[in-house]
Amino acid sequence: MTIRNLNAIFKPKSIAVIGVSRRQGSVGAVLARNLFHGGFGGPVMPVNPKHESIEGVLCYPDVSALPITPDLAVICTPPDTVPGLVKELAERGTRGVIVITAGFGEGNNETGMALRDQMLAAAKPHLTRIIGPNCLGVLVPGIGLNASFAHISPPKGHIAFATQSGAVVTSVLDWAQRRKIGFSHLISLGSMADVDFGDTIDYLANDQHTRAILLYMESVTDARKFMSAARAAARMKPVIVVKAGRHAASAQAAASHTGALAGSDAVYDVAFRRAGMLRVDTLGELFDAVETLSSAELPQGDALTILTNGGGIGVLAADTLIAQGGELADLPESVVEALNAVLPPTWSHGNPVDIIGDASGKRYADALRVLTEQHESDAILVLNCPTAVADSMEAAEAVIAEKNRPGKPGIPRPALFTSWVGQYTAEAARRRFSEAHVPTYSTPEGAVRAFMHMVEYKRNQAQLLETPPSVPEVFTPDYAAARDLIDQASADGREILSEPEAKQLLAAYGVEIVPTEVAADPEAAAQAAERLGFPAAIKILSRDITHKSDVGGVVLDLENAEAVKQAAEAMQRRVTETYPDAALQGFSVQPMAKRAGAWELIVGVTDDAQFGPVVLFGQGGTAVEVIRDQALGLPPLNLKLAHEMMRQTRIYRQLKGYRSQAPADLDMIALTLTRIAQIATDFSEVKELDINPLLASDSGVVALDARVRIGENGMGTRRLAIRPYPRELERTITAENGEDYLLRPILPEDEPALHRAFAHLTPEQIRLRFFAPMKHLSHMAAARFTQIDYDREMAFIITVPGVPGKAELYGAVHLNSDPDGEEAEYSIIVRHDLTRLGLGRILMEQVIEYAKQRGIKQVIGDVLRENRPMLSLCKQLGFSQKTDPEDRDIVHVRLPLSDTSKSP
The missing domain is CATH 3.40.630.30 (Gcn5-related N-acetyltransferase (GNAT))
Structure with a gap:
């Protein structure tokens, strides 16, 4: 299900509240108070056999006694009563239920999980939708609906907030109350037995009263439904998310570098970007982002000019900008000359533009006008710290006036941000900026973070709509050969493909590999090396050894057959001594791939518990877990998405070339990423895949080593968070x-x-x-x-x-x-x-x-x-x-x- 019958919850015409109470401070009493005094225009019918009335309203003994069928029922009775109540309500025609009660399998309690299943089974035949259980409830201020036990009823507005945590709802309400922030919806989803984030986003995306969707998220229940809903919604309005558990350790026991590197929170980051959403770290940043997106123009890029009356706060802002990946805009000589004409000689003559502590409103306006009319800056941050020789409010009014001054036709103006630092003297100025719809923040660091949020949001939005380049040529993988390799390994009861098999799988999908032969013993290894050519490399073949280099299982640059034989014999002895129980299948032999100035990269695939297959790219080599320079992507990938993945890594700057070093073939690296993603799409048996290293140079790429772990045939393409090209x-x-x-x-x-x-x-x-x-x-x-x-x-x-x-x-x-x-x-x-x-x-x-x-x-x-x-x-x-x-x-x-x- 998705949005079917959600109108019964968010736009009900009648409500029954079951389990109301007169006991002061109880959930039932607070629910009744909120429902009766929230301003809801339809009938609210309390149900409790122990009372004749609640809040002066006639109370009904049970559901059957209700005079009309409610659109929405709010239940706060003990958990063992809930399945029966849902069944009775659903059979009568109620299509929306909010279950406040907890006790439905939290902590994997078997009794509670059984009650949860019974509740869902009672609702499903009638398509009755359930919010919760274990939730705070739902508030829709625009229709006076407060079906919650929240302590505050917020004003109506155009922000929708959905969360798994009821405690976060009350905290947000308290925070927003002082800032006079209104809401279109506040939705506590609780355990999400039925209605989840995907359903909620779909509903809010099409709600005309909602201009921005905010989420506090701990997990998703259906990754594909979530991604589909989020991608659709993000094309229409901002979707901003705080995800808890950023630093939780991954519970996956990985057999590959990729599996060890791709933590679950990093995958959420990728999913949010791919959907065009914006992720922030705190609830304060969540609402700052909404204010910024609603009142500022999106910057074209990440170049910021800082205009300040205090050098120290300008440096703090610059430090924060650089740390977050932004750039200080250049000040061309023409701009410096124009500023010289309106500023005292002691100004900083650089960015940050320090106009000195005695700056008047006119000085602020003159400098801002010069900077606004230059084209090197994507945004301008105006800072002010209070001094005894200048009026902060006068400076604020000058900035507002300059912002409202008509610009030159057809020439976009930089986005504008402000931060008037302090509390007593700055509060009135910040209030004035808010009234004038100029984004304002209490600290320079907060202003810079808001700017970078906008930069990231614009990038994510652009990625949603950017046209990927065409592939160089039509390529059809050898699906049958790949299928045979996987089926044979499965029939043998093997979880790990041999290195030669892994390379054959890559070759079937057009990834260039180094010719490799399998040798049963040192003598056969020497003979294989003579056929393939010198210098040669040999590697141990064992299903029981994950990382060959850790046991001296890789020897390179062997110049002749005798050297190969001796190296293989020594390798065999080392492995036998170190891992006496390891089964040895022999050796893989290959010629050394010599490419001057080539970079060692890692490309791989792992299976995420929430989002299915995930593709990894980064700097490779034996120290890959230590370096941890990698980016993730969700398949399917195209060339544009692959290049975007590469840009997120530190090594990307090297791959573009520097000094006398020729750039790597970036298009071929990207094409390799798309083909690895296609393997993950086509074969649900592939649980982990590593190419480490993938050697990249200006002449292309070649896979030197590969590892593939397979498992049971899963759900086909259903396991992918994004449905691939059919x-x-x-x-x-x-x-x-x-x-x-x-x-x-x-x-x-x-x-x-x-x-x-x-x-x-x-x-x-x-x-x-x-x-x-x-x-x-x-x-x-x-x-x-x-x-x-x-x-x-x-x-x-x-x-x-x-x-x-x-x-x-x-x-x-x-x-x-x-x-x-x-x-x-x-x-x-x-x-x-x-x-x-x-x-x-x-x-x-x-x-x-x-x-x-x-x-x-x-x-x-x-x-x-x-x-x-x-x-x-x-x-x-x-x-x-x-x-x-x-x-x-x-x-x-x-x-x-x-x-x-x-x-x-």
């Missing part, structure tokens, strides 16, 4: 002119082809499709069409085999489903030079069949009345047609679907 939906179709075309799902890389196809449309086609004239298709519109979530959206295109983005696109159909799969809206377009070939019908039949397979109940669409070919096709396909009563030029078409089989 390659199984590709097929060849034949048009009425006898020509063959490729019908396949769309890819983000197809955006250039989509723009070219749009250019082939006639003005009439554009008007009929988009209901308005358009001269060109914007990047934003094209990105939203091509960068889809295959879990709730689908778009099929008609093209020809070839590189996505370079192969021409002749027609497309898009299907956008609601979160519950109740209905999906289609849109379709075919190039005018290929009309009358039956392509439109093929696309419509394809999308209808897909909707049936996904379990969607009906397909709908809007068609202009004059678009007779589309209306005729809809009639042939069985769509009903109804004229829009408010706009008779629009016809609503609808096709009910009987097949509701859900595909993965």
